[in-house]
Amino acid sequence: MASIHRWLAVCIAGLALATAAQAADPEMTLVIKDHRFEPAELKVPAGQRIKLIVHNQDTTPEEFESHSLNREKVVPAGQKVTVFIGPLKPGRYGFYGEYNEKTAQGTVVAE
Amino acid sequence: MFAAALIVFRESLEAALFVGIVAAATRGLLGRGSWLSGGVAIGVLGALGLAAVAPHVSGWFDGLGQDVINIAVLSVALSMLLWHCIWVATHSKEMAMDAQRLGRSVHDGERKPWALLTAVALAVLREGAETVLFVGGAITGGNTTFGEVAAAVVIGVGLGAALGFVIYAGLSRVPTKHIFSVTNVFIAILAGSIASQLVKSLAQAGFLERWSAPVWDTSHLLSPDSALGTLLHALVGYDATPSAAQLASYVAVLALIYAGTKFLRRTQSLPPRAS
Numbered sequence: 001m002a003s004i005h006r007w008l009a010v011c012i013a014g015l016a017l018a019t020a021a022q023a024a025d026p027e028m029t030l031v032i033k034d035h036r037f038e039p040a041e042l043k044v045p046a047g048q049r050i051k052l053i054v055h056n057q058d059t060t061p062e063e064f065e066s067h068s069l070n071r072e073k074v075v076p077a078g079q080k081v082t083v084f085i086g087p088l089k090p091g092r093y094g095f096y097g098e099y100n101e102k103t104a105q106g107t108v109v110a111e
Numbered sequence: 112m113f114a115a116a117l118i119v120f121r122e123s124l125e126a127a128l129f130v131g132i133v134a135a136a137t138r139g140l141l142g143r144g145s146w147l148s149g150g151v152a153i154g155v156l157g158a159l160g161l162a163a164v165a166p167h168v169s170g171w172f173d174g175l176g177q178d179v180i181n182i183a184v185l186s187v188a189l190s191m192l193l194w195h196c197i198w199v200a201t202h203s204k205e206m207a208m209d210a211q212r213l214g215r216s217v218h219d220g221e222r223k224p225w226a227l228l229t230a231v232a233l234a235v236l237r238e239g240a241e242t243v244l245f246v247g248g249a250i251t252g253g254n255t256t257f258g259e260v261a262a263a264v265v266i267g268v269g270l271g272a273a274l275g276f277v278i279y280a281g282l283s284r285v286p287t288k289h290i291f292s293v294t295n296v297f298i299a300i301l302a303g304s305i306a307s308q309l310v311k312s313l314a315q316a317g318f319l320e321r322w323s324a325p326v327w328d329t330s331h332l333l334s335p336d337s338a339l340g341t342l343l344h345a346l347v348g349y350d351a352t353p354s355a356a357q358l359a360s361y362v363a364v365l366a367l368i369y370a371g372t373k374f375l376r377r378t379q380s381l382p383p384r385a386s
Binding site: 067 | 114118139165166169170173174175176177178241244245247248249251252314315316317320325326328330334335350351352353354
């Protein structure tokens, strides 16, 4: 039980810290429409954490996934979710929508 | 349809392997079948519920709702596995001894492994909710027929369950004397894997920034989406691009279980105090 309490404490402390830290992170928006990402190439500043907002405007859910960014998150139909990425070294990082992999492809360009 | 079956398979595999390992770890426990299927059933119901509220939850905490739930689920699952590995593994002897002193007979079957039951339910819940969301989307999306989606679910879940059974059957060949040590190693590794996923969720939600950059990238050597990559992810927590924090948490959990078990075993092997 002690470990549950410890984890809860960590989570709550983390939440408090994160809310304080989030204000400084630059915000970028990625839209999912017709099972495609817009923009398909997203330019972000390198070397700092980015608050990425993924807005799914389709009527079906999508999973934002990227191995190089080490991220995966389901975005229900019509919803906006937040994914923190980086800080990134300059370079190109591919991402895709797992549920519609054929069309939903994109790249984050950090520079 | 093949792509859909693959996604369902990927989601169901981790839970199926876990159930297989737990089934092997609790071989011989009275009523194992009923509490194990109870755990799975609770997980399935929870997954349906979670998928139903997902559109609302995802907007909580400024778009971090799912992460917060995921972090909570992973934390509880991790605690349960640590509890099982360290405490139950070392206290079974003591509990039997206590019972003898009191002049009662105890059968292992009378103890219910609540920690494992909870962990099973949470594993099914976590993987199941994403499957339900995906399948729900596929049905309402209109690009596929209901029959195709149903076939994808049957194939995907069926393949996952089959592999869960394979690992159970394999572990069942281990002699009874060693079975708990062997299954405990598997459960310890799963705990490490869950710790790593927990740290990844914390970084994704922005709660953790330090050490969150990937240390290496092996996705060209072994893609996490490939069959082997999926299997290794489910079994040992394979991640093609782990961060330093993930690696540290994985190693820390294994070390904690190892040291904790050793320490408790040594304490127990001392003669009991007369009190």
